[in-house]
Every structure is written in structure tokens, then in C-alpha cells.
Amino acid sequence: MSAVDARGLSVGPGTLTGVSQVTRVQGPRAAASSGERLVVAIDGPSGSGKSSTARGVADRLGLAFLDTGAMYRAATWLAVHEGLDLSDTDAVAELVRDAVFDIALDPARPTIAVNGHDVTQAIRRPEVSAAVSAVATNLDVRKDLVARQQQLIADAPAGVVAEGRDITTVVAPDAQVRVLLVADPAARVARRQAELGSAVDAAAVTDQVIRRDADDSTVARFHDAAPGVTVVDSTHLDLTQVIEAICALAPGQAGAEPRP
Ligand SMILES: Nc1ncnc2c1ncn2[C@@H]1O[C@H](COP(=O)(O)OP(=O)(O)O)[C@@H](O)[C@H]1O
Numbered sequence: 001m002s003a004v005d006a007r008g009l010s011v012g013p014g015t016l017t018g019v020s021q022v023t024r025v026q027g028p029r030a031a032a033s034s035g036e037r038l039v040v041a042i043d044g045p046s047g048s049g050k051s052s053t054a055r056g057v058a059d060r061l062g063l064a065f066l067d068t069g070a071m072y073r074a075a076t077w078l079a080v081h082e083g084l085d086l087s088d089t090d091a092v093a094e095l096v097r098d099a100v101f102d103i104a105l106d107p108a109r110p111t112i113a114v115n116g117h118d119v120t121q122a123i124r125r126p127e128v129s130a131a132v133s134a135v136a137t138n139l140d141v142r143k144d145l146v147a148r149q150q151q152l153i154a155d156a157p158a159g160v161v162a163e164g165r166d167i168t169t170v171v172a173p174d175a176q177v178r179v180l181l182v183a184d185p186a187a188r189v190a191r192r193q194a195e196l197g198s199a200v201d202a203a204a205v206t207d208q209v210i211r212r213d214a215d216d217s218t219v220a221r222f223h224d225a226a227p228g229v230t231v232v233d234s235t236h237l238d239l240t241q242v243i244e245a246i247c248a249l250a251p252g253q254a255g256a257e258p259r260p
């Protein structure tokens, strides 16, 4: 038995204790075309504001929100939890292939669980941030997670705002709105430092942002815009201004008044 909420997300067998509006993805399968629904794709480097902006855009436009980075983080958490050597690419890919992800696409309360573990908080820990590129650069893992992301996007009836590193180019290249969100490296490091606080030292923050981007950019193109992708530079814009700039790119939204 499953119900459908206001955003059309399934609530049913995949629901976990304390986690509602969950969509379960058990393995890759072909994605349907996006049809009349609205798909907004946002890529960019770490700290450019993708997650906060995508949540705001999804809320404003009444769409689902998909944080694809959370899936790579959850896969990393699982591999570490299972004691795998992350450089053993075959073992990691096999583990991820058999994993069950339960993902809530509600922008007001995004959650993620893997194999029954709610890892919404745990995947933000510095040790996951430090290790995630080893999993995100595993090409078999990418193939698997890209297929699951395409399934999630296809299954969100009203549409979705999806953010990551390869959404505009690989996951949803046919999205109606495609944005590369950028910001100066200094601004991105400062934002991440402000978010993590003084408990995390400056070298670790710089590693999380600059070194990780260098590693991640070996498998995804997110430093320059692919043809048809609009660049939004958030360095000197506040979050509301970035959300408005991206909403204005959506069909029928140019000049629309922001919601109160
Ligand atoms: N335009 C902006 N101006 C100032 N701070 C921002 C802006 N966008 C996001 N932030 C803040 O920067 C930090 C990183 O944002 P986040 O959305 O997690 O970026 P990303 O998903 O690209 O890594 C968060 O603390 C967020 O609140």
C-alpha cells in the first residue's frame, strides 16, 4: 500500500521510522523522458551554494529536491562502515550495486538512508567529506548512481530540482533549466568554514573544498559550462538573489513575484 503526498512522492514500503516521503531506489533501470514536468539541473563546485539554492528553488516552484552528492556521501559512509578499502574499486562498486537507498525528496526535510541506516547527519562529517572523492571517482559507482538518479528524476511527477557535478551534462542534459553555479574559491572556502565552525581547522576546510574539487573534476565537468548551460556567479549575491535568478530561468517564471 502506498500513498502519494502533495509533491507526488511515494510513501509506502520504503518508509523508515521517523522518515516520511521516501522514494526507494533498489537498482539501475531506464529513466523515462521528462515530458511536461519541470526539471531544473544545477551543477557547481563545493561551496558554490548548490544545495541551499536548489532547496530554495524547489520550495519556490513546488518541486522535489534531489541532492546527488548525498548519494555519493551515503555510498562512502556505507563502504567505510563495512570496512572496505576505498581503493578496491570492484569491491566498492559491488557493495553499492547491492545497496538500497531511501531518499526523501522534500526540500523542507531531505533525508537519506542506506541499507536501513539513516545517514542524513553522518554523511556531513569531515571524515566522509575527506573520503568521498575516492568513491565519486569510481566509474562503476558513478554508472550505478547516475542510473538511480535518472530514475528518481523520472519518477517525480511534478518535476525536480537536482544538484551535483554532472546533472547538466550526464544525469539530466535535457532539463529545461540548466545552471552552472559558481563562486570565487575564497568565498567558497569562507562559506564552508562558517558552516563547519572553528572545530574544523582551516587546512581541513581548504582540503574539503579545493583538493576535493580537483579530484572530482577528473570525472565530471563542473568548472566550465557545457553548451546551453547558464552560468550564475553567487560570489556577490545572497541566497535569495541566487534563488530568484534561477527561478527566473524557469518557463513562465520570468518577472514572477517571489512567494511571501
Ligand atoms: N549566495 C550565498 N551567499 C552566502 N552564503 C551562501 C550562499 N549560498 C549558500 N551559502 C552558504 O554557503 C554554505 C555552502 O552552501 P551549500 O549550499 O552547502 O553549497 P554546495 O552544495 O555547493 O556545497 C552554506 O552554509 C550556505 O548557507
Ligand SMILES: Nc1ccn([C@H]2C[C@H](O)[C@@H](COP(=O)(O)OP(=O)(O)O)O2)c(=O)n1
Pocket (backbone or CB within 6 Å): 045, 046, 047, 050, 068, 069, 070, 072, 073, 132, 133, 136, 137, 163, 164, 165, 166, 167, 208, 212, 216, 220
Ligand atoms: N553528481 C555528483 C554529485 C556529487 N559528486 C561528488 C563530489 C563531491 O566530492 C561529493 C559530495 O558532493 P556534495 O555536493 O555533497 O559536496 P559539497 O557539499 O558541494 O562539497 O560527491 C559527484 O561526483 N557527482
